[in-house]
Amino acid sequence: MEITTIGSAAIMAGIGVETIRFYERKELITQPLKPNGGGFRHYSTETIQRLRFIRQAQELGFSLKEISELLSLRADPNSDCSEIQRRANAKLAEVEGKIEHLKQIGTALRKVISACPSQGGLETCSIISAMEKSTLK
16 A cells, blocks of 8 residues: 655645545545644545546536545445436436536527627616516526
8 A cells, every 4th residue: 555645645646735634524535634743634546536437527517525535435346337327327417417507598698799889878888678577498
């Protein structure tokens, strides 16, 4: 088992030291004990792998709560891959829903921007008017 300091663990995992401390506070990883007589805490290879897993899961859009659940499943030898797939499919559906919503926002913005006279006082601004009247949809 290779061991390393928090600074080296952060570099190896591609995150910041404060992020590691945050994950410790959120109980996503266990803070190592200080060695007898003081000195630096040492982070194991397994902990660094766990940090990388957390970072990757966040990049895929999983929340810390969802990541905690994934980590529990990952640690359970009786877990089935289908449960992970179910959760990944649910995340994909959520992301696709957000994309669709963003497309609707884009369409609404294009509509109000194209109707804007782009000059004159704010009383003639169709963008302000549309936002005040909630007619963006």
